[in-house]
Amino acid sequence: MGFLTKFFGGGNEGSGQKAKDRLKIVLIHDRTDISPQLLDNLRDEMVDVLAKYMDIDTRKIEIDLEHDDNAVALVANIPILRIKRGKVANLDGA
Amino acid sequence: MSARVIVTTSGKGGVGKTTSTANIAAALAKFGKKVVAVDADVGLRNLDVIMGLENRVVYNFIDVIEKTCKLSAALVKDKRVPGLYLLPAAQTRTKDAVNPEQMIALCEELKPEFDFVLLDCPAGIEGGFKNAAAGADEALVVTTPEIPAVRDADRIIGMLESMGKSPIRLIINRLRPNMVQDGDMLAKDDILDVLSIDLIGVVPEDESVIRATNNGEPMTMTLDSPAAHAYLNIAERILGRDVPLMDLESYATRGFLSKIKRFFTGKRKR
Numbered sequence: 186m187g188f189l190t191k192f193f194g195g196g197n198e199g200s201g202q203k204a205k206d207r208l209k210i211v212l213i214h215d216r217t218d219i220s221p222q223l224l225d226n227l228r229d230e231m232v233d234v235l236a237k238y239m240d241i242d243t244r245k246i247e248i249d250l251e252h253d254d255n256a257v258a259l260v261a262n263i264p265i266l267r268i269k270r271g272k273v274a275n276l277d278g279a
Numbered sequence: 280m281s282a283r284v285i286v287t288t289s290g291k292g293g294v295g296k297t298t299s300t301a302n303i304a305a306a307l308a309k310f311g312k313k314v315v316a317v318d319a320d321v322g323l324r325n326l327d328v329i330m331g332l333e334n335r336v337v338y339n340f341i342d343v344i345e346k347t348c349k350l351s352a353a354l355v356k357d358k359r360v361p362g363l364y365l366l367p368a369a370q371t372r373t374k375d376a377v378n379p380e381q382m383i384a385l386c387e388e389l390k391p392e393f394d395f396v397l398l399d400c401p402a403g404i405e406g407g408f409k410n411a412a413a414g415a416d417e418a419l420v421v422t423t424p425e426i427p428a429v430r431d432a433d434r435i436i437g438m439l440e441s442m443g444k445s446p447i448r449l450i451i452n453r454l455r456p457n458m459v460q461d462g463d464m465l466a467k468d469d470i471l472d473v474l475s476i477d478l479i480g481v482v483p484e485d486e487s488v489i490r491a492t493n494n495g496e497p498m499t500m501t502l503d504s505p506a507a508h509a510y511l512n513i514a515e516r517i518l519g520r521d522v523p524l525m526d527l528e529s530y531a532t533r534g535f536l537s538k539i540k541r542f543f544t545g546k547r548k549r
Contacts, residue, residue, distance in 0.1 A: 199462020205469045208426045212433050212473055 217250055217257045224248060231261065240266040280313070282393040284386050285517070286415035288439070290431030292402030294423045295452040298488060299510070300399040301329045303419075306499040306514030308363035312394040315354065315364040317385075319411035320401040321376055324368035331495025332357060332365050341369040343388075344381045350388055359500055364393075374406045379413035386414030395517075404438060412439065418447045419479065424454050424465040433474055448479035450513065455484045456527040480513035482506050483527055 228248050235241050242264040251258045287300045297320075304316040317340060318326035327333040338353035343366075357363040366389070369376065389396045398415055401407035412418070418439045422432040432449070439447050451467055458464035467481055485506035491498045498507035499514070508525060515522045 201459065201462045201464050201466065201469070204426055204465050205473075208429055208465070208469075208473055211426065211430055215430065215433065216437075 213257050214252060217252075219250065224250075231263075235263065237269075239268045242266055280391055280394060282315075282390045282396045283417060284390065284396040284398065284415045285417045285419060286319075286398040286400050286412050286444070287419045287421060288400040288408060288412065288435055289402065289421040289428070290404060290435040291422075291428045294421050294428050295450075295482070295488075296402070296421050297325050297329050297399050298492070299419065299421050299450055299452065299482075299513075300397050301326060301497045302499045302507070302510035303514050303517070304395070304397050305330075305357075305360055305363060305497040306511045307395050307397075307517065308357075308360045309499060309511075310514060310518060311362070312518075313362040313364075313392070314395045314397065315366055315389055315393050316397045316399060317366040317389070318368035319382070319398045320407065321368045321410075322370065322373050323401065324370050326399045327355075327365060327367050328495060329492060330357065330365055330497060332367075333495070336365075336367045339367045339369040340385060341372055341376050344377060344385060350392075359496075374401070374410065377410050379410055382410045382414040404434065408435075408438075412442055412444065415444060418444045419450055420447060420476070421450045421452050422470065422474075423452050424459075424470060426465075429465070429470055429473065436474060436476055446477060448477045449474060450479055451481045453484045454481050454527065460528065478524075479516050480509055481524060481527060482509040482513075483525075 228246060231248075232241065232243055232246070245262075245264045247260075247262040249260055251260050287296050287303075289296050297318075300316055304314045307314045316326055316330065318324045320326070321341065324339075327336050332355050335355045337355075338348040340353060342348045343350050343353050353366060355365040355367065357365065386396055386398075396414075398411045400411035420432050420435055420439070422428045436447060449471070451470055454467065455464055459466045467478070471478055483505045485504055487498055487502055487504035488506050491502065496502075498504055499510045505525070505527075512522045512525060
């Protein structure tokens with residue numbers, strides 16, 4: 186039956202599936218076209234949250250979006266200076 | 280009376296905005312509503328020819344905005360369907376001739392007179408789109424089952440959402456059920472999956488759309504064709520009626536050879 190399949194042009198995945206896969210990736214990239222302003226706001230709010238639990242080195246924070254072939258990741262590199270033990274304990278007690 | 284104002288938009292050109300606007304407007308009028316289709320594509324007007332009213336255009340909505348004429352003088356009444364009107368665009372002006380505030384004022388002037396104001400939006404995301412969208416409360420986004428059209432629809436949906444339009448609903452136009460069955464075209468669910476908005480209808484690829492354009496007669500007025508049926512269904516859904524989606528596979532009529540082909544290649548219905 187193989188020759189018949191070949192004759193009728195089978196064996197290839199339909200191009201619709203390829204379109205779907207390509208479309209998903211295109212949209213992931215389009216939708217993460219984040220403005221520098223938005224990234225700055227995100228950074229500031231993350232710092233506020235993190236500062237409740239630890240001292241962080243705000244000058245050395247790096248936040249970026251990393252694209253690969255089928256996903257986008259938010260990658261943050263945030264150096265910690267000191268964990269606030271007392272603060273965490275207080276929050277637990279409260 | 281206070282009309283619902285709905286903009287038909289797409290981002291990408293050539294996907295069927297104007298055809299959709301004309302057919303939905305005619306369908307709503309057939310269901311007894313008083314409807315005005317406004318051509319918001321200043322400088323590249325076409326709604327008049329799609330509706331077959333090009334010979335009756337005297338004034339346009341820019342004339343109304345600039346107070347050259349009264350609104351009633353610019354409205355073209357369609358004599359074939361009671362309650363259907365066209366408000367043409369200016370052909371010899373540019374998109375800069377209007378601003379969003381003027382469009383909002385125009386829509387406010389139309390609202391008390393009609394049940395529905397349908398705005399046919401130009402392609403693109405610039406001034407023309409912003410003008411047309413400004414006056415609308417709701418939006419219909421037209422796309423075809425192709426990557427460029429869906430991508431542009433995604434962008435437009437984002438902009439409509441940020442402008443607070445609601446509901447924003449999707450028309451998938453020019454779907455070829457045969458190709459979807461063979462796995463060679465994005466299926467309805469593939470598109471809904473990535474765009475995640477509500478669907479209001481699927482219009483199959485249909486030669487009668489071309490004939491209707493040639494004749495200047497929206498399909499929903501007379502013809503009984505798959506696309507006409509789909510647009511009538513969309514109009515009913517706009518009216519809040521619960522109409523099931525058409526069985527498009529029944530339109531995917533196929534020859535004996537293609538059935539054998541599908542048997543051997545294992546390409547199955549989705």
